[in-house]
Amino acid sequence: MYRGWVETEMTITEKNIIVNSALLNREVTCTLLMPDEHDLTEPLSLLLLNDGQELENLQIKTTLEQLYNTNRIKPVLVVAPHAGEDRLQEYGVAGHPDFKKRGSRADAYTQFIITGLLPQIKAETGIDDFELTAYAGSSLGGLSAFDIAWNNSAVFDKVGVFSGSFWWRSRDLGKAYTEADRIMHSVIRNTTGKPNLKFWLQTGTKDETTDRNKNGIIDSIDDTIDLIKELETKGYTRPADIQYVEVVGGNHDTATWAKAMPKFLMWAFGR
Template sequence: MYWSWNVSEMDVTEQKITINSDSLDREVTVTLLLPENYEQSEPLNLLLLNDGQEAENLRIKETLEGLYNTHFIKPVLVAAIHASEERLQEYGTAGKPDFKQRGSKAAAYTQFITTELLPAIKKETGIEDFNTTAFAGFSLGGLSAMDIAWNNPQLFDKVGVLSGSFWWRSKELGKGYTDNDRIMHSIIRNATDKPDLKFWLQTGTRDETADRNKNGIIDSIDDTVDLIKELEDKGYTRPADIRYVEMVGGAHNVDTWAYAMPKFLVWAFGR
């Protein structure tokens, strides 16, 4: 199905839906944001966003309206998925919890996304096919988006990770840990194929202060740069497949991610 909209001032409509998830055994709230005043004529894109409960603090609606009204992006339906008190268990890497057994429900969350959320969006909107489907998130939600997109490239085209928790590891520091114990890096390194995906990765120079290897570079940046190296070893190239944005002064908070979001949206859905 195709959409177009008026070239006059564009507003974004906001609607909350609730999905009774069998996979997660709970109700999931999803905020849908869609440009209004459209007609069927141009392809519509889809963005799934983890931690959708932060959509207002991230200023997603205002950002979309600004980008539409300056004609920077194509029309996109944003599905902002609200996390629950089980966030630390539902996010992570499917089937591979960290050393504290966090992420124990990540496989169930993946099942929710692939078998319940996407069909519910299609049913709610009446749209069967999207031009581009992206998945994005920040911090642990970014790790989740990366893992789900990587393992389901038949459903996703692009992934965006803001201050991703790529430190996610199978061993505790000081108890035999090496960088090879970072779980997402290992998943990419050990993959036998190269999923047809494109990646947008962001860090901030003030994401944290931790520096495991004492090289003067914070772990958030080291872990993200090392993940990019793993992707390049798989055959992905920059800038064709990978875009990396390092924000000087950027912190691990919604203000930084709100500032970075337009850059991601233009990369993913730009005209």
């Protein structure tokens, strides 16, 4: 019989591992947050989270403890690879650098996640099959998480994006730019079939002030809503497949994403 966590406080173990990646030509520090194995009486899920260097600012450990001890979520191992100095090249959309040639190594980062990090996690934990696997990130890390999950739906079940950089575009503004130049939207549109995924997307009403099409809605919200429309065109539905959270007064910062984090974790791993 499963022992509820309302009565027993869950202890979370935190440690860093180093993954040497020839693909990225660097050592990747990864922070792991794992429920104490003595408290586990259920299968473990996995959450990959980009920008692991921001874990403290995102208050992940505190949030997990609160959710565990109020019996809101099932047990999850969080693995958060830290971004390197080449973040603007490693994050992005694989095979589709933006108009400034940023994201040129996104394909290598994808391969690192799939062929380098995931096998290392399994070796580290001794777990071959997780109950559920999700990928999340914020800003450019959110775009990266979405792209990797989208192209590897056999590996991932869910994806979460906080203030995602869905403006990522192949043409600069003012140079015959159209909304069709947004890269992730185009990838979704041109994908054959429908990846077996579920999506959680968040924006803040103060993510930015830019409004390139002068419709009174900031680009962060416009780009995310348009991405949802592309997903709906593929056959995904709300709320079964897509959850959208708009934080009134939310900024493009870790404080806002930390406040939204419990909603994402309960959506992804909730009871």
